Amino acid sequence: MYDEEDSFGISLNNDFEFFRNLLEKYNPEANFKFLKKAFAICAFYHKNDYRKSGKKYYTHPLWVAIILIKEFQIYDEIYLAAAFLHDTIEDTANKRDRLVKEAISEKMGNDYLGVIVDALTKISHERLIIENEGFRNQLIQRYTNEKVDELLKNKQIQKCFTHRKLFQTFVKDQNIIVIKLADRLHNMRTLHYKELGDEYKYRDRMREYAEETLEFYVRFANRLGFSSIAGELQNLSFYFSSNKEVYSQIRELIESKEKFILDRIGIFEKDIREAFADSEFKGISTTIFHRKEYEIYSLTNQFQNPDALPDFVHCIVSIPVSDYKDLRKATSKIIQQFGHSNISNYQEGKQILGEFEFNTIQIKLKKNSGDSLDVTIMSTNDSDILDNITEVPIKEKRLKKKVSGISDEHLELWSDWMEYVILEKGEKAIKDIWNSLDKNLFDDKIVCFSIDKQEIQLPQGATVLDFAFAISKDIGLSFSKARISEQVFDFDYKLYGNETIQILTSKIQQPIPEWQYFISDYRALGYFYNYLKSKNLLNNDFANELLTQNHIQHISAENKLSMNLEKGFFAKLMIKGNDRKHLLNDITNAIGDSEIRKSTIQRSDLSSEFEGIFEVNFRNLVTFNKVVLKLLDVRNVKSTELIDIWSKNIS
Structure with missing residues (x-):
């Protein structure tokens, strides 16, 4: 385990000189006066704070800055200053000497520094109200003021919105996530100090922190090319989260x-x-x-x-x-x-x-x-x-992937979609948001063309519906069919690239909720979510669950199955598990004679996770129950969830 046996915390001057000597090797022209001021503000606002190791708290931001230099090759003073100050807003929120974004910008004479530090700050109850007025207004339409306040105070909601803010900021500046990675790396290296003296008190908190690291930070470290860092975070997290x-x-x-x-x-x-x-x-x-x-x-x-x-x-x-x-x-x-x-x-x-x-x-x-x-x-x-x-620290190799230009309007709509999935799924929404970021920012794109030769970039696995929304909001919402090489396709047709597509629209066509399973492009997500919100069609299952303490599902299976389905019915099943060779084939065999009408499969190269949505034609309820039991017996299948069901006479 990593031990804080350094000499930091004894002399502020000596500590800064150590930092200065390190940075001078890589960026001798850095503005050290600017950095020393940020370090002094950090030390002042953390002067009475201590780490679990017994070290003065300011040594943590100091280490984050050092890690940025040594392990992430970040030498720009604006990000190093942000590393010094990254905990000041959060840790002074309830103190007399409270520090806010505007004050940081004013003290340091740099508006963007305040923006960065603010982006690195966790969302609290008060900040959730101040920064997300639209979200609060959305809740007020559905719940009483008392229940809205209860939701805003919920720690899971606050954590989800903290991540949402990081996602949104990342689209504009990837280095903000890199600071967060350096912060998480130092915290994971020193997490064992929480075990000293009171292991049981902190055990659940440490496990949650480690699990969040596995699900959240390891993935971004890999995507940014810091695979050695990802490996270290992964193993440290596994130590604290495993048996x-x-x-x-x-x-x-x-x-x-x-x-x-x-x-x-x-x-x-x-x-x-x-x-x-x-x-x-x-x-x-x-x-x-x-x-x-x-x-x-x-x-x-x-x-x-x-x-x-x-x-x-x-x-x-x-x-x-x-x-x-x-x-x-x-x-x-x-x-x-x-x-x-x-x-x-x-x-x-x-x-x-x-x-x-x-x-x-x-x-x-x-x-x-x-x-x-x-x-x-x-x-x-x-x-x-x-x-x-072979785990030698990364020297000067860093994957640099340019984030394609996303307009402020589209970014705001995409962020609104993130709010939607947070309300629908809670912490589980983080996975969906990461998948969306991967597809739209990191993964390779396909290129398709409109009939007027407009070039459209789309995520791998995009559908003609994604293409329609990428052209415009109005074309997407009025989508009827798509014509490709004289063939006509429905909204769920998957594109492969280099196709020329004509979108057929209809004035009487109305978007249907099922579309949400067949869109992945950030423009389609944003526009479609906005439409659902305007029609009051959003599901807030997670919010309802928090308020009622009941596990309310998107679909009430018992009510659905009370319909007259003895002559057969269609069901949409979501199957989740750990991916392996032949898993999809085994799932198909388990479904057996029941006809699979449609299937949508998601696989993650980084986390080995499998998620599939299968639309199945069942003969009767007996067949349905047998298939569900068979699916749960398939190796690596973790869950089978009924997300929709309808009788054949209304299909």
């Missing part, structure tokens, strides 16, 4: 497997060196890495079968060549050394690790003793990637 017995088992497994490989790796290294002894290839290196605790836990289906993970430990051979032909020639040297009969699983081509893509050749080496080792042969030119995946 300690399971964690210990995994640690023992890692150590035993690693020792097994290390005891024998010398044999393979010797043969590899001999393979290149008389060749033109010099400077060859080998590196071993193994999967970390949380990844092993996930890939082995919650540690039920750890031996099912074949590439638990892996060897990388780095060869100083740039041409792919040379990479093949070098691999042939290894094959000749070990013998063709001792080589298996030969694969070559593009490989992906996190956000990085590069050329590799993969083989499995075997010895007569029965020992084997999975090997990846790659170019030394990709050493920055090699460093990253």
Whole structure:
């Protein structure tokens, strides 16, 4: 575990000088007078605050700034100053010397600094009222003032809106999330101090904090290219969120497997060196890495079968060549050394690790003793990637993905949609919001064209309905059909790119709630949500649940099933679980003879999660009940939820 055994907290001057000396190595022209002022304000407003470690609180913002420099390569004084001040608004909210966004901007002579610090500040009850007047007005239309106040005081609602604010700000400035990552990294490294003296008091809070890190911050770290940081956050979070017995088992497994490989790796290294002894290839290196605790836990289906993970430990051979032909020639040297009969699983081509893509050749080496080792042969030119995946800190490699220009109007509409899913799902909305950000900001896009040659960029998996809303709000809301290459398609048709599309509209056409399952583009989400709000068609299930303390579902299954459905009916099922090979096939087999009319599948590369919506034609209630039981027996399926049902005579 990480210990705060540094000398920080004794002398403010010495602490700032340490920071100054570090930054000067990377940005000697930085405005140190500006930074020293921010540091002084930080120390003043935290002068009576202490960490659980016993350290003065200002040492935490100091460490966040240092982490930004050393591990995230952030050298701009505006963000480093924001790191110093990131907790001042929140921690002074109930103090006499209260600090607000405007005061920070005024004291520091920089308007944007106040905006950044404000974006990093958690949403409280008071701030939720002040900053989200539209949200409060929306609640007042549905609830009494007393119940609205109860909702605004709810910690889950406040946390969701804190994330919403970060999402919204991130679209304009990714470095704000990077500050939040540095803050979370230092807090996770020192979270074990909460165990000292009063473990039981903080156990639930620590677990919640760790789970939030897994669900929220690990994903963004990966998306921004900080895979080493993501790995550390993931493993620290797993330690605090998991059963300690399971964690210990995994640690023992890692150590035993690693020792097994290390005891024998010398044999393979010797043969590899001999393979290149008389060749033109010099400077060859080998590196071993193994999967970390949380990844092993996930890939082995919650540690039920750890031996099912074949590439638990892996060897990388780095060869100083740039041409792919040379990479093949070098691999042939290894094959000749070990013998063709001792080589298996030969694969070559593009490989992906996190956000990085590069050329590799993969083989499995075997010895007569029965020992084997999975090997990846790659170019030394990709050493920055090699460093990253073998857990050497990132040096100067950072994934930079430009956020496409999103207008203030569209950003506000997109943010309104975030409010909608928060009210509908509570904390579960965070996953939906992240998925939306991934699709619209990070993932590769497809390009389609209107009949007047307008080029439209859309997320992967977008539908013709997304395309219609991307052209304009009015065309989207009046969508009837889409014509592509003389064929006419309905709203759920998935686009693949490079299509020319004509949207057919109708003045009498009305949007239907089902559209929400077939849109992903931020413009479509914003416009469609706005329409639902104008027609008072929004669902506030999570808000209702908080107020009534009952688990009110979007669809009341008992009421729905009280309909006369003996002649058959249609049901929409949401199936969630941990993705694995053949999972979709097993789900389809479980549904069996019942006809699947439509299906929408979501998979997350980063979290190995599976979510599918299946519209199924059932013969009767008996068949329905049997299918649900079969689905719950499918390995890795966690839940099967009925989200809609209707009889065939109204379909």
